[in-house]
Amino acid sequence: MDDELFKALADPTRRRILDGLVERDGQTLFEICARLASQHGLGLSRQAISQHLAALEAAGLVRTRREGRYKFHDLNTEPLEHIVTRWLRPGPPESNP
Amino acid sequence: MRIQLASVFVDDQDKALRFYTDVLGFVTKHDIPIAGTDRWLTVVSPDSPDGTELLLEPDGHPAAKQYKDAMVSDGIPVIQFAVDDVNAEFTRLREQGVRFTQEPLEMDTVIMAVLDDTCGNLVQLVQHKGA
Numbered sequence: 001m002d003d004e005l006f007k008a009l010a011d012p013t014r015r016r017i018l019d020g021l022v023e024r025d026g027q028t029l030f031e032i033c034a035r036l037a038s039q040h041g042l043g044l045s046r047q048a049i050s051q052h053l054a055a056l057e058a059a060g061l062v063r064t065r066r067e068g069r070y071k072f073h074d075l076n077t078e079p080l081e082h083i084v085t086r087w088l089r090p091g092p093p094e095s096n097p
Numbered sequence: 098m099r100i101q102l103a104s105v106f107v108d109d110q111d112k113a114l115r116f117y118t119d120v121l122g123f124v125t126k127h128d129i130p131i132a133g134t135d136r137w138l139t140v141v142s143p144d145s146p147d148g149t150e151l152l153l154e155p156d157g158h159p160a161a162k163q164y165k166d167a168m169v170s171d172g173i174p175v176i177q178f179a180v181d182d183v184n185a186e187f188t189r190l191r192e193q194g195v196r197f198t199q200e201p202l203e204m205d206t207v208i209m210a211v212l213d214d215t216c217g218n219l220v221q222l223v224q225h226k227g228a
């Protein structure tokens with residue numbers, strides 16, 4: 001999980017997606033694409049953005065929620081707590097890979 | 098060349114007519130029986146009765162349902178309507194129970210929102226600022 005978390009955060013587009021979800025949680029893929037295209041001039045394909053979302057999901061930073069026929073993406077900041085505690089409130093070193 | 102007609106696939110023409118007229122505010126242009134219970138059913142903007150017509154087309158073809166489900170799942174609208182004030186429409190329509198999958202979002206020179214037409218489609222409302 002840790003490797004996936006750092007890998008997910010290493011990409012500027014994925015950080016932009018998280019920025020957008022902080023502004024408003026629960027976005028459709030369409031809204032995520034629209035925000036990236038207009039705010040950051042990132043003319044990425046929908047497939048590319050889906051792949052970024054998959055990386056964020058694998059890291060636990062984004063959760064998808066089905067609501068009837070709709071699908072929304074929610075921000076989950078829980079994995080970031082591990083980063084904070086790891087260096088700011090460290091436990092035994094062997095607990096961190 | 099001019100765009101004369103656009104269409105949305107609807108799961109029920111009666112329900113669609115109610116939504117597109119009573120709720121959104123368009124007016125019926127043509128309502129002509131064709132095959133079985135299917136009708137040639139179009140609406141227009143009251144501001145522009147001779148303008149582009151929107152055909153509320155039955156979604157009986159199996160591919161139409163597949164297409165609609167895929168678009169809705171990813172939040173993609175199939176048609177866009179221009180309004181003077183997206184925020185006012187958002188408030189007005191939500192009070193009537195309309196479900197929005199994207200609340201008004203301001204980006205550069207536009208404000209956009211996406212709503213569910215209750216017939217299996219998402220519809221985008223757009224306002225051009227300073228227009």
